[in-house]
Amino acid sequence: MRFKQDFFEQLTGFYSQVAPLGLSNPHWLAWSHDAASLVGLSTPSESLLQGFAGNQQIEGAAYYAQVYSGHQFGGYTPRLGDGRSIILGEALGPQGAWDVALKGAGPTPYSRQGDGRAVMRSAVREFLVSEALHHLGVPTTRALAVIGSDMPVWRESQETAATTVRLARSHIRFGHFEYFSYSEQGSKTKLKQLLDFTITQHYPQFSCDSGGYIAWFRQVVTDTAELIALWQAIGFAHGVMNTDNMSILGESFDFGPFAFLDTFKEDFVCNHSDTTGRYAFNQQPGIGLWNLQQLAQALAPVIESDDLIDALELYQPALVRAYLEKMGDKLGLPERPLEQVGASDLQLVGGFTQLLEKSQLDYTNGWRKLGALDPSSEHCSLRNDFIDVVGFDHWYQAYRARLGPVEDVESWQKLRDLANPKYILRNYLAQEAIVAVEEGDLQPLQDLFQVLQKPFDEQVDKNHYAKRPPKWGQGLIMSCSS
Numbered sequence: 047m048r049f050k051q052d053f054f055e056q057l058t059g060f061y062s063q064v065a066p067l068g069l070s071n072p073h074w075l076a077w078s079h080d081a082a083s084l085v086g087l088s089t090p091s092e093s094l095l096q097g098f099a100g101n102q103q104i105e106g107a108a109y110y111a112q113v114y115s116g117h118q119f120g121g122y123t124p125r126l127g128d129g130r131s132i133i134l135g136e137a138l139g140p141q142g143a144w145d146v147a148l149k150g151a152g153p154t155p156y157s158r159q160g161d162g163r164a165v166m167r168s169a170v171r172e173f174l175v176s177e178a179l180h181h182l183g184v185p186t187t188r189a190l191a192v193i194g195s196d197m198p199v200w201r202e203s204q205e206t207a208a209t210t211v212r213l214a215r216s217h218i219r220f221g222h223f224e225y226f227s228y229s230e231q232g233s234k235t236k237l238k239q240l241l242d243f244t245i246t247q248h249y250p251q252f253s254c255d256s257g258g259y260i261a262w263f264r265q266v267v268t269d270t271a272e273l274i275a276l277w278q279a280i281g282f283a284h285g286v287m288n289t290d291n292m293s294i295l296g297e298s299f300d301f302g303p304f305a306f307l308d309t310f311k312e313d314f315v316c317n318h319s320d321t322t323g324r325y326a327f328n329q330q331p332g333i334g335l336w337n338l339q340q341l342a343q344a345l346a347p348v349i350e351s352d353d354l355i356d357a358l359e360l361y362q363p364a365l366v367r368a369y370l371e372k373m374g375d376k377l378g379l380p381e382r383p384l385e386q387v388g389a390s391d392l393q394l395v396g397g398f399t400q401l402l403e404k405s406q407l408d409y410t411n412g413w414r415k416l417g418a419l420d421p422s423s424e425h426c427s428l429r430n431d432f433i434d435v436v437g438f439d440h441w442y443q444a445y446r447a448r449l450g451p452v453e454d455v456e457s458w459q460k461l462r463d464l465a466n467p468k469y470i471l472r473n474y475l476a477q478e479a480i481v482a483v484e485e486g487d488l489q490p491l492q493d494l495f496q497v498l499q500k501p502f503d504e505q506v507d508k509n510h511y512a513k514r515p516p517k518w519g520q521g522l523i524m525s526c527s528s
């Protein structure tokens with residue numbers, strides 16, 4: 047790997063240098079060829095293993111933990127920072143540079159009471175979901191590898207430590223701006239420095255002046271809205287949308303108790319610690335805006351308030367536009383101007399998800415099946431899946447009216463398969479792979495990873511990965527302890 051060290055060199059005072067503690071008996075648990083190629087790597091090697099485990103120095107790496115703060119469950123924590131993640135620098139790849147971070151590399155000055163470690167189950171989950179989301183077409187940080195060890199760590203019980211090698215275009219979070227706005231009060235210079243760095247590195251289309259700042263913020267608002275629209279369309283619940291887990295680039299970031307919905311329940315809460323349902327699935331769009339409001343407030347010393355408020359107004363329409371575009375693809379609706387069909391299309395989408403919910407059907411499979419029907423036929427066999435058959439018939443009538451004539455049904459169905467994935471990372475599948483890893487068998491993890499890299503394809507002999515969870519795996523709720 048070849049590194050540049052722009053953050054490290056240009057933003058002194060925004061991080062602490064720290065050496066990883068190392069892992070005993072490190073071994074590869076997973077490797078993503080696809081992610082590796084982003085930083086010019088192909089196959090795993092012993093020296094990379096020892097390097098990523100933190101046992102050997104990686105040439106050109108700088109080793110630092112960034113400082114940030116953030117709103118956690120609505121309350122401001124003045125100082126967070128990378129408490130268990132060490133960034134090596136920006137690795138140069140064929141299509142640009144990627145931060146390489148070792149998540150779980152040991153304590154840093156920001157660890158507070160934590161041990162700086164990640165347990166194997168959470169490292170594996172982060173690996174799988176990063177790559178799964180990417181292949182589903184959702185912007186996300188990537189995962190290059192997971193390294194396991196025999197090092198004991200304590201959570202509710204004894205587990206083993208592991209490290210996820212995370213790649214991100216940037217690790218700058220909303221919380222970075224909050225930290226330099228509030229926690230280092232009066233440091234307008236540093237806030238500006240961070241803003242200029244973000245723009246220069248990641249938004250070269252904008253200038254570092256007041257006009258550029260506001261154009262940039264408007265972009266952040268729409269990028270965030272579009273990301274959350276994709277989550278809602280694909281049925282992804284993040285679980286911990288604190289502002290320190292919001293990437294400034296509008297990418298999915300920090301995977302803890304996340305879940306892909308199986309049985310559709312619009313207010314599903316995947317995080318065991320989220321007792322009020324703040325981060326329930328159907329709250330995500332509103333929380334995205336709330337988080338942007340916190341970011342706007344943090345930026346108020348450097349951007350005019352009126353401009354910030356104007357920019358926030360872009361959020362809802364951008365989210366609805368992106369959501370309808372995605373859902374329109376899932377339904378196969380012919381394109382029409384949003385002003386004409388926006389409201390009724392939203393009703394159509396809501397009608398179908400309500401039917402799914404009422405009949406306790408699987409979100410992903412429900413959509414996949416819908417895309418396999420013959421919309422030219424008045425009779426729809428899918429109706430038998432629903433308890434409310436009459437409700438379905440009404441919905442189907444409205445759907446067909448909006449669809450209009452479909453001449454080439456086979457092509458129509460093929461296109462639907464590109465919008466309605468067959469394979470998602472169901473929590474129970476991740477759990478089965480993790481249990482196998484605990485028992486020393488990596489095959490189920492590799493097999494699952496393989497399937498998730500082609501989520502829209504029919505894959506021979508892989509139908510069981512598309513099955514609804516067995517009883518023990520239904521609505522699995524994860525804890526934050528990871």
Ligand SMILES: Nc1ncnc2c1ncn2[C@@H]1O[C@H](COP(=O)(O)OP(=O)(O)OP(=O)(O)O)[C@@H](O)[C@H]1O
Pocket residue numbers: 126127128129130131156157158159160161162163164286290291299300301302528
């Ligand atoms: N085991 C741990 N030891 C030390 N600090 C931790 C540990 N787990 C979490 N933290 C810190 O607590 C804060 C909130 O944790 P959160 O789960 O959002 O982040 P994370 O998963 O550790 O990392 P990231 O956001 O980089 O993906 C962060 O500052 C994080 O570094």
Ligand SMILES: [Mg+2]
Pocket residue numbers: 290291300
């Ligand atoms: Mg985090």
